[in-house]
Amino acid sequence: MGVVRKRQRLGSSKAVSSAVSSRIMHGKIPGKISSGLPSLSSRHLPSRPNYRNYKKTSKKTFRKNHHPDPAHQAHHPSYPNNVNFKGRSIISINDLTREEIIHVLETARKIEAMGEEKKRNLLAGHVLATLFFEPSTRTRMSFESSMKRLGGKTIGFVDPTTTSFAKGETLHDSIKMIENYVDVIAMRHPTEGAARVAAESTRKPVINGGDGANQHPTQTLLDLYTIKKTQGRLTGLNVAMVGDLKYGRTVHSLAIALSHFNCRLFFVAPESLKMPKTYLDMLAKKGIEFSEHEKIEEVIDNIDILYSTRIQKERFPDPTEYQKVKDIYILKRSMLGNVRENLKIMHPLPRVNEIHPDVDKTPYAYYFQQAANGIPVRQAVLSLVLGALK
Amino acid sequence: MNAGEAGEDEASRKELRPYKVYAIEEGVVIDHIPPKKACDVINVLGALEGDSIVTLGVNLDSKQMGKKDVVKIERKELSWEELMKIALIAPDASLNIIKGHKVVDKLKIKVPAMFEKVVRCPNPNCITRHEPVDTKFHTVSERPFRLRCHFCERVFEREEVSLI
Numbered sequence: 001m002g003v004v005r006k007r008q009r010l011g012s013s014k015a016v017s018s019a020v021s022s023r024i025m026h027g028k029i030p031g032k033i034s035s036g037l038p039s040l041s042s043r044h045l046p047s048r049p050n051y052r053n054y055k056k057t058s059k060k061t062f063r064k065n066h067h068p069d070p071a072h073q074a075h076h077p078s079y080p081n082n083v084n085f086k087g088r089s090i091i092s093i094n095d096l097t098r099e100e101i102i103h104v105l106e107t108a109r110k111i112e113a114m115g116e117e118k119k120r121n122l123l124a125g126h127v128l129a130t131l132f133f134e135p136s137t138r139t140r141m142s143f144e145s146s147m148k149r150l151g152g153k154t155i156g157f158v159d160p161t162t163t164s165f166a167k168g169e170t171l172h173d174s175i176k177m178i179e180n181y182v183d184v185i186a187m188r189h190p191t192e193g194a195a196r197v198a199a200e201s202t203r204k205p206v207i208n209g210g211d212g213a214n215q216h217p218t219q220t221l222l223d224l225y226t227i228k229k230t231q232g233r234l235t236g237l238n239v240a241m242v243g244d245l246k247y248g249r250t251v252h253s254l255a256i257a258l259s260h261f262n263c264r265l266f267f268v269a270p271e272s273l274k275m276p277k278t279y280l281d282m283l284a285k286k287g288i289e290f291s292e293h294e295k296i297e298e299v300i301d302n303i304d305i306l307y308s309t310r311i312q313k314e315r316f317p318d319p320t321e322y323q324k325v326k327d328i329y330i331l332k333r334s335m336l337g338n339v340r341e342n343l344k345i346m347h348p349l350p351r352v353n354e355i356h357p358d359v360d361k362t363p364y365a366y367y368f369q370q371a372a373n374g375i376p377v378r379q380a381v382l383s384l385v386l387g388a389l390k
Numbered sequence: 391m392n393a394g395e396a397g398e399d400e401a402s403r404k405e406l407r408p409y410k411v412y413a414i415e416e417g418v419v420i421d422h423i424p425p426k427k428a429c430d431v432i433n434v435l436g437a438l439e440g441d442s443i444v445t446l447g448v449n450l451d452s453k454q455m456g457k458k459d460v461v462k463i464e465r466k467e468l469s470w471e472e473l474m475k476i477a478l479i480a481p482d483a484s485l486n487i488i489k490g491h492k493v494v495d496k497l498k499i500k501v502p503a504m505f506e507k508v509v510r511c512p513n514p515n516c517i518t519r520h521e522p523v524d525t526k527f528h529t530v531s532e533r534p535f536r537l538r539c540h541f542c543e544r545v546f547e548r549e550e551v552s553l554i
Binding site: 092094170171172189190191192193194196197211212213214215278 | 513515516517518520521522523539540541542543544545
């Protein structure tokens, strides 16, 4: 950042930025600097695309967007040569490249196939801290179970009121103290960005187990693992996301993750709970084909994955708005008459009434097995960040 | 009015210009500020706190922008943080460095890839609103001007964020 000379002279842009930085940091206005900025007249506002039924341009564009320039490829060469998770924090699905996601899923598959004896000693001698600043059943127990089944130990808390946080200690200070006791930290926090602050406060890897409405990367990874396991692939699938697409962090992260794999996405939500424009813009930019719908029936016969979500009562500022939409999507057995044979219905759980219990007995229901997949995926993440597996 | 008269009129207008806006001996002229944003620039720079001469031009004609604002501040050197603040208010601004009543350098603001400690996150549930954490924002796009909070990862339009 900084300032650059209006008229171009000699000097590369890199040299310019370093010259600008060094001079401005000392509070002085730079003198002879040059740059190649485009002229003001060459810039213009982009027009807003219509997202009702957005079509990708071509496969060529998709490939171009996924490997935009040689510098990008040099930074992320093909899997698995440059994938290294040791000591790394897992905070957001946005931080992971396509190759890194594939590597985690492949590691989870290997762990599932691993002999019990080898598994029992994989993380022996390592300690995991589970810091749960808000209630959680599945995520906390899944992390603890994953660690213990691999021979590691866990310490932590489920009620922050019994810790120094209640005395007003900052998150940064607490994490600096906790890092002395453990090798890896898994945390859930009600405030968005808390996991990022924790990761930047310590040398130990931090795994985000959910930070408010923001990110829950291990949930997204287990969703992807489930899709891969049930469909045999991740690329080119038809995936529908149904329910609360406005506030649901799982669907936001899943849409971002699936954008690496050229899936066709169908977003089914009422007007008040539509997928935010930020995510649609991102998908359009990457050349992903998607469309928005208001009824499950419009898409159910043409999809491989139906990802249902709970409409979260606690997110609605106005209770009457919640009443309007709470029963809008109830998936019943009668709706599954003409679906694809390989269809699998997923749900991050807990469900309220989005999926009728009579669907549980159909071959399409997969939400309970989906939750079980959290174990190998979290075991993979723990093993990778601790360097037990490469 | 014939062409000759028009040319004379233009020349006399240019001659008068130095008298309209007080010429500074040493300092900085911030040009190409979007119209009606000059006061915001003066405020974020704290230009009224000292006894420096500050000259303000609002809604001036501009070939590039149609209308623009201009701010002149005497005896002023801009810091890194001040440049970031100007980039937020006026991403197309240019700076004229004045020494001995002469423009010794013409520079152009460049929007940085990251804004540190200058923007407040509008998300009430962002960790930066609850803990003593320095804010960081990544520039997502310049047109439209969008920023992403490094911590809560939400994307905001420029108009949604406020300066610290």
